[in-house]
Amino acid sequence: MTESNNTTPRHLNYRKAHFVTSAPTLKQCPPDNALEVAFAGRSNAGKSSALNALTGSSKLARTSKTPGRTQLINFFEIEENRYLVDLPGYGYAKVPEAMKIKWQKHLDDYLTNRESLAGVVLLVDIRHPMKEFDRMILQWSIESHMPLHILLTKADKLKSGVGKQALNKLKNEVKEHDQVTVQLFSSLKKTGVTELAHHLDTWLGVEDNELPDEEPFDEEGSVENHEEE
Numbered sequence: 730m731t732e733s734n735n736t737t738p739r740h741l742n743y744r745k746a747h748f749v750t751s752a753p754t755l756k757q758c759p760p761d762n763a764l765e766v767a768f769a770g771r772s773n774a775g776k777s778s779a780l781n782a783l784t785g786s787s788k789l790a791r792t793s794k795t796p797g798r799t800q801l802i803n804f805f806e807i808e809e810n811r812y813l814v815d816l817p818g819y820g821y822a823k824v825p826e827a828m829k830i831k832w833q834k835h836l837d838d839y840l841t842n843r844e845s846l847a848g849v850v851l852l853v854d855i856r857h858p859m860k861e862f863d864r865m866i867l868q869w870s871i872e873s874h875m876p877l878h879i880l881l882t883k884a885d886k887l888k889s890g891v892g893k894q895a896l897n898k899l900k901n902e903v904k905e906h907d908q909v910t911v912q913l914f915s916s917l918k919k920t921g922v923t924e925l926a927h928h929l930d931t932w933l934g935v936e937d938n939e940l941p942d943e944e945p946f947d948e949e950g951s952v953e954n955h956e957e958e
């Protein structure tokens with residue numbers, strides 16, 4: 730048994746995560762009085778795969794070889810008032826410009842205004858670290874003091890020494906910012922899953938009295954079904 734107190738977060742059972750809803754905009758997200766961690770990153774960075782690796786389910790979040798698969802904000806409930814959120818990928822070249830601008834707006838809206846957001850996991854392909862949008866998220870985290878945990882994903886694609894070099898380089902770059910952390914990750918090899926779970930526990934495994942106050946919820950906002958393949 731784990732005890733929860735202010736210094737030791739309890740462990741959440743990420744295997745219990747199940748899909749709850751998909752929201753196209755912030756207004757249609759579930760009530761804003763819980764704690765949630767959002768997975769952000771460029772299209773194809775491996776967000777959905779990482780959620781599946783964490784939860785031990787190959788089907789929880791839809792993954793695809795076609796970038797741009799996740800176009801809605803998908804909510805997965807781990808337990809009451811604790812959520813994981815799969816955000817739409819950004820930067821997919823083949824998406825029409827107007828749609829990109831629309832997604833970006835919804836994403837900005839969610840990141841800026843969501844009270845329930847306890848932290849962001851930023852997924853970056855280890856072979857193409859820190860492109861423009863990744864840097865925007867990093868900068869936003871620094872300015873807003875939002876905790877950010879960066880996963881260098883697809884670490885299996887590089888030799889271990891090269892992967893560690895990439896890790897150390899990024900760690901060095903963010904070392905002055907206490908709320909920014911970095912780790913290696915591979916959904917394929919399940920590398921870094923436990924480290925990620927422990928990190929999420931520090932954000933989500935806190936007392937219920939740290940939940941945000943309930944915000945008025947737009948009951949009109951209809952919620953779409955989990956997007957289909």
Ligand SMILES: Nc1nc2c(ncn2[C@@H]2O[C@H](COP(=O)(O)OP(=O)(O)OP(=O)(O)O)[C@@H](O)[C@H]2O)c(=O)[nH]1
Binds near residue numbers: 791
């Ligand atoms: N080798 C390897 N491939 C991976 C890994 N993680 C994801 N992939 C592959 O990368 C592709 C994209 O993965 P997704 O998890 O769908 O990526 P995403 O970030 O959710 O993409 P969008 O929903 O388009 O934003 C898929 O073909 C995955 O199989 C990994 O750790 N190692």
Ligand SMILES: [Mg+2]
Binds near residue numbers: 776778791792799815
């Ligand atoms: Mg996805």
